[in-house]
Structure formats: C-alpha cells, structure tokens
Amino acid sequence: MCSVEFVCKTLEDTKKLAYKFARLIEHDGCFINLYGEIGAGKTAFVKLVAEAVGVTEKVTSPSFVILNEYHSANIPVYHFDLYRLENEGVKTILDELREYSESRQISFVEWAEFSQDEIPFNHIKINVTYEEDDSRKYSFTGIGDDCIKIVEGLKQ
Numbered sequence: 001m002c003s004v005e006f007v008c009k010t011l012e013d014t015k016k017l018a019y020k021f022a023r024l025i026e027h028d029g030c031f032i033n034l035y036g037e038i039g040a041g042k043t044a045f046v047k048l049v050a051e052a053v054g055v056t057e058k059v060t061s062p063s064f065v066i067l068n069e070y071h072s073a074n075i076p077v078y079h080f081d082l083y084r085l086e087n088e089g090v091k092t093i094l095d096e097l098r099e100y101s102e103s104r105q106i107s108f109v110e111w112a113e114f115s116q117d118e119i120p121f122n123h124i125k126i127n128v129t130y131e132e133d134d135s136r137k138y139s140f141t142g143i144g145d146d147c148i149k150i151v152e153g154l155k156q
C-alpha cells in the first residue's frame with residue numbers, strides 16, 4: 001500500500017492535480033474508488049481527469065443513471081455512482097465492476113462506500129474531504145503493484 005495527500009485550495013489546484021494524475025493513468029488505465037461527502041469534490045475531480053485525457057463530451061454526474069461512459073478520448077472513461085444502489089444493489093453489480101477493472105480503461109466509482117471493502121482487485125482509493133478554509137484534501141491510496149506505482153508517481 002502507498003498513500004499520498006494533497007490540499008487543493010482552489011479548483012485550479014484540483015485541476016493541476018487531476019492533470020498530473022491523468023498523465024499517470026492515461027496509457028494503461030486504472031480503477032478508482034472515490035470516497036467523500038456530498039459536494040466534497042468527487043465529480044469535480046472526475047470531470048477534470050476526463051478533460052485531461054481528452055474526453056470532449058460534457059461530463060455530468062451519473063447519480064441518476066448509475067453509469068456514464070465516454071468514448072471520445074484515446075482511452076474509454078467509465079463513471080459510476082453507486083449512491084442509489086446502496087449496499088444490496090452493489091452486490092449485484094460487483095462482477096460487472098470487476099470487468100471494468102480488467103482491460104485498458106479508466107473507471108471511476110463515486111460513493112464507493114456502498115461497495116464496502118468488497119473490491120477484490122487492484123485499484124486506487126481517493127478520499128476527498130473539506131478543510132476549514134473551503135479547500136479540499138485529496139488522499140490517494142494505491143492497492144496492488146500497478147496502482148502503487150501510480151501513487152508513487154504523484155509524489156514526484
């Protein structure tokens with residue numbers, strides 16, 4: 001396991017972080033679980049990473065549809081939101097989530113809380129929290145060799 005955290009005072013700081021992260025995952029892809037309260041900045045980060053890898057469609061929150069997908073960049077981007085599925089519903093799509101971790105694609109999962117610790121494959125966890133001054137803290141943890149390497153890359 002390998003962790004690193006960044007405090008982003010403004011959306012512009014979050015953009016820089018998202019672009020740096022994008023450079024590290026745009027070639028081979030990655031499965032990313034996002035944690036954090038409503039309005040913390042999960043979707044904001046996904047939007048910026050999608051922009052950075054070249055997605056030209058408008059990226060919107062998948063809260064009501066559970067999954068949005070974007071195919072305009074060189075790598076496909078999938079964006080899940082498990083909020084409406086809750087724990088029981090998530091059990092029914094775990095196998096599907098595993099498939100989204102297997103080939104070359106970027107998969108983001110918002111409200112990964114609902115998958116508990118049931119994600120048995122390599123992934124990166126990003127925890128987003130508010131700080132006192134309205135800035136946001138993004139904490140990254142890599143699970144599995146390839147994901148650890150990506151998080152190491154963020155430190156440089």
Ligand SMILES: Nc1ncnc2c1ncn2[C@@H]1O[C@H](COP(=O)(O)OP(=O)(O)OP(=O)(O)O)[C@@H](O)[C@H]1O
Nearest residue numbers: 008009010011014037038039040041042043044136
């Ligand atoms: N430094 C920052 N980083 C990210 N977002 C910021 C920052 N400063 C302000 N914001 C704003 O905070 C809001 C974050 O909303 P966002 O939709 O990303 O939250 P969320 O975590 O996806 O919430 P939900 O659980 O409702 O999906 C956006 O309006 C964004 O512009």
Ligand SMILES: [Mg+2]
Nearest residue numbers: 042043061110
């Ligand atoms: Mg969101």
